[in-house]
Amino acid sequence: MIEKPHHVPERLGLLSATAADPYLTEDLLKGVQGHGGVDLAKVVEPLPEDDARWSVEPLRDLVDDAKYQFKDNRTDADSWLAPRLHATLRLTRREAADKRIWNHLALAVAPDYVAWRHAPAPTQGGSEPRINPARFKGAPDRQCFSRLWWAAEMFRNGQDYAPVVAACANQDLIHNALRMDLVDHRPTAQALVRVLERGIAGTGREINGLMTAINIAGATLVYDALAPDEPRDPEALRQWIAEAESAPPVPRHDLPTGPDEEPVPEKSVATLTEYFAELFETAPVRGRVPQA
Template identity: 70%
Template sequence: MITQPNYVPERLALLPTSALDPFLTEELLKAEQVHGGIDLAKVVEPLPEDDARWWVEPIRSLVEDVMFEFGEDRTRADAWLAPRLHASLRLTRREAADKRLWNHIALAVAPDYVAWRHLSEPTAKRPERRINPERFRGPADRQCFSRLWWAAELFRNGPDYEPVEIACGNQDLIHNVIKLELIDHRPTAQALVRLLKNGQVVVGRGFNGLSAAINAAGATLIYDVLAPDTPRDPVHLRDWIAEAESAPPVERHELPKGPDEDPVPEESVAALTSYFAELFETAPVRGRKTAD
């Protein structure tokens, strides 16, 4: 397994995908050899030096801790890392939508984590272990670090990251549901987490069927009417970002706190949880026996 590059930058930067591609060598994708780092540093666009958020050390420290803590239990790392990555890297959604930032984190800062988390297991059809290039430079729901940040952003309940832990503890939920536009509706996100927490939806094919049913129903039903949300005050997010310079490192044994936004109205979560539970009862789930 590869280790971190010989040269790890002190600050985050923006790495265009066109400049990243030459560094995605066969040796790297097979987790045999990582780039040195110096040449990569020549093709990045620096971020403002007066912004404390761009220091690499908090991110580098997190990935080293998570690899040590979870060893071979790689999938469990998502639930631990997602809220702490989000709380360490305090971004606006506009900033998080810039793929160049995630390119840089994956390739320049923590390619060893990408290899540790996403190196495939050998199978009869594909005996060669390999990292999917999308884990370095893919879309938001596939790239190694952006998928965790966005999962935390979409599933947090105001400052509370507990729903993020639950959501990221289920690979089917974050893999299938995070791609739905409806998940940006906060009561929808919280209702899905509650269904999972209460054991009302089975993992695997259950969530596949439910996510399809929710998406189809959303074409004719406006969830905002059934389960209204409170308006989000951008001041809370701006204040939280401004506090990054003086914020201590995120807790390792307790969940951090997110922006001090109002939580989702409980009545809206309850209404959608009930509605989704009914949808799931009739959703086509492969392998599930239906009643006569």
């Protein structure tokens, strides 16, 4: 397995997909050997020097702790790392939508973590196992770190990250959810977690079937009308981001605290949870015997 780069930058930067390509070497994708990092630093666009959020050390410490704590079950690292990554790297959604920051984090700061978490897997045609390049630079539902940050953003309930832990314990849920615009509706996200916690749907096939049914129903039903949400206060997020400079490292054993936003109205979550439970009864779950 590849090791931590010899040269780890002190600050996050922006690494374009084109600039990243030469560093996605065959040795890296096979999990054999990474790069030293010195040459890569020459093609990175710097972020503002006066912003404490771009410090790499807290992020590097997090991934090192995750690798140590979850060495026997790497998939479980997602639930632990997602809320802590989100609370450490305090971004606006616009900033998080810039793939260049995730390219840099994956290739320059923690390529060893990407290779550890998403180990080389057999490819079609029986060729030598490789890491999916999308884990380093890819869509938000695939890239190693952006998928966790966005999962935390979508599934947190105001400042409470507990629903994020539950959501990230199911790979099918977060993969499907991050590709659905509907999950940007906070009551929908919280209801999905409730459905999971109540054991209504849990396997990959069940989650896939439920998400398909929700998406189809959403084309004819406006979830905002069925389950209204509280308007978000942008000041809460601005304040939380401003506090990044003085914030201590995120706790390792307790959950961190997110922006001080109003939680999702409980009535809306309960309404949608029941609605989704009913949808699931007729959802297209592969292999399930239809009810008479």
